[in-house]
Amino acid sequence: MSGPTVLLTDAAPAKAASTRRSALLGGGGRALLGLLLPLLLAGAWEIAVASGFATGRLLPPPSRIGAALWSLAASGELWTHVAATLIRVGLGFAFGAGAGILFGALTATLPPLRWLLDPSLQALRAVPSLAWVPLFILWFGILETPKVALIAVGVFFPVYVGVAGAIASVDRKLVEVGRIFRLSPLALARRILLPAVLPATLTALRTGLGLGFLFVVAAELMGASEGLGYLLVDGQQFSKPDQILAAIISFAVVGKLADTALVTLTSPLVRWQDTARETL
Amino acid sequence: MLSLQSLSKTYADGTRALEAIDLAVPNAEIVALIGGSGCGKTTLLRLVAGLDRPSAGRIALDGEPITGPHPGVGLVFQEPRLLPWLDVAANVGFGVSDLPRRERAERVAHALERVGLAEHAGRWPRELSGGQQQRVSIARAFVANPRVLLLDEPFSALDAFTRKDLHRHLLALWEEVRPTVLIVTHDVSEAVALADRAIVMRPKPGRLDESVALPLRRPRDPAAPASEAATRTILGALDRSLRPRDAARTPELAGGSSF
Numbered sequence: 001m002s003g004p005t006v007l008l009t010d011a012a013p014a015k016a017a018s019t020r021r022s023a024l025l026g027g028g029g030r031a032l033l034g035l036l037l038p039l040l041l042a043g044a045w046e047i048a049v050a051s052g053f054a055t056g057r058l059l060p061p062p063s064r065i066g067a068a069l070w071s072l073a074a075s076g077e078l079w080t081h082v083a084a085t086l087i088r089v090g091l092g093f094a095f096g097a098g099a100g101i102l103f104g105a106l107t108a109t110l111p112p113l114r115w116l117l118d119p120s121l122q123a124l125r126a127v128p129s130l131a132w133v134p135l136f137i138l139w140f141g142i143l144e145t146p147k148v149a150l151i152a153v154g155v156f157f158p159v160y161v162g163v164a165g166a167i168a169s170v171d172r173k174l175v176e177v178g179r180i181f182r183l184s185p186l187a188l189a190r191r192i193l194l195p196a197v198l199p200a201t202l203t204a205l206r207t208g209l210g211l212g213f214l215f216v217v218a219a220e221l222m223g224a225s226e227g228l229g230y231l232l233v234d235g236q237q238f239s240k241p242d243q244i245l246a247a248i249i250s251f252a253v254v255g256k257l258a259d260t261a262l263v264t265l266t267s268p269l270v271r272w273q274d275t276a277r278e279t280l
Numbered sequence: 281m282l283s284l285q286s287l288s289k290t291y292a293d294g295t296r297a298l299e300a301i302d303l304a305v306p307n308a309e310i311v312a313l314i315g316g317s318g319c320g321k322t323t324l325l326r327l328v329a330g331l332d333r334p335s336a337g338r339i340a341l342d343g344e345p346i347t348g349p350h351p352g353v354g355l356v357f358q359e360p361r362l363l364p365w366l367d368v369a370a371n372v373g374f375g376v377s378d379l380p381r382r383e384r385a386e387r388v389a390h391a392l393e394r395v396g397l398a399e400h401a402g403r404w405p406r407e408l409s410g411g412q413q414q415r416v417s418i419a420r421a422f423v424a425n426p427r428v429l430l431l432d433e434p435f436s437a438l439d440a441f442t443r444k445d446l447h448r449h450l451l452a453l454w455e456e457v458r459p460t461v462l463i464v465t466h467d468v469s470e471a472v473a474l475a476d477r478a479i480v481m482r483p484k485p486g487r488l489d490e491s492v493a494l495p496l497r498r499p500r501d502p503a504a505p506a507s508e509a510a511t512r513t514i515l516g517a518l519d520r521s522l523r524p525r526d527a528a529r530t531p532e533l534a535g536g537s538s539f
Contacts, residue, residue, distance in 0.1 A: 177361050
């Protein structure tokens, strides 16, 4: 009897230690590990500038970037710029994603329309979206319209391709289940096609949103009096690298928050999926 | 009565999947269609289900022609084909969404109980095993109270133990609703376990060959001498079906050979 007992008491602490170690590296521990490198680099740069090894004129230390961010936020200026950028991305995303879903759904379900439209759209897709900038400025001036149009164009194509592809690849076998139960075309669309294309559509929307932020920078670089992109241009013209970096950090935060909001708002719709999505 | 009259199916590429199928199945009979791959078993079921149109011939259920998916005809596919975005109960109730909410819930609960999955009603299909998923798909077909139930090798992907368990569930549901059942299988012991009649099919083009009546009492014991004799008879018929057709011999479909 004593043999197995001894073995058990020997094994127990080892096992506890290994679970403790994996708990440390799991969840919060892993997140901290990811922060280690940027924090180390930032701290090293801060010390280098503070001790006079570097001037920090072109690459300001974290404390000066933080101060720039703080003063922008405290004066309320930052929020004006963030709001301007968000409104542009929001409008452009709404128009681009709406049109992308509409055209994607139409061309995927109606073959004649696909033969008519898809070649032209694919040709337009091959044009780098920034190539439209001069034309849009000629057509729409330099105010909000060309910016929103550029973002909408950037968002449109990934959403269009994603939605059309999702509809085209709906499992024929599931459609047959709908046919066996004699669903009307409308019920088939609502009860089988729509849920089946939802995950791929949401992925396409996420890609579209990411591109929306890409194009809002381009749009604001081409001339704006407010917006995070304007902060970038302003920082370049008046040689304020701390402001440029503050704007870049704001872009990262706002973009990540928008993406997280999109995922959080839509995740109840695809709760049924296998968990791969959670790791994205 | 489910009747098929000189039913043929030639696919667009010229493949003659079925040729001149004549078959009459009285109500509540269980018929097993046996044959190797490529003899048109699945095509035959898809025609009866109304998923495909025959090239020639007609199908009628109690005198009413079948030209498309029919409310009296249910189909259980080879794969469970559950909708991954619906929980188990919603999958079972998928085909009866026009019923009032309460009646639907009652029928779904009853069917789930019948296939032994009552406690899994709220789970996602992906959380179930293959055998459980196929039980859900059988329950989904039964909830609509079909007069004819078609099963397309529904148990072929499952292990022998699970298969036997599902035979039991299938027969329990059948006892209750008593639909006409057409089950396609390539497993002779499955035919002997379930069917009142086994029909052997010949390939290229698909035709019905010999028919073996299985007047055994249920529940059936696969090891009983009667079951073993029936298995041998069907195996013999299968063997003959694979040989080149003897021109003089006519298929004995009307009465069928017994053993």
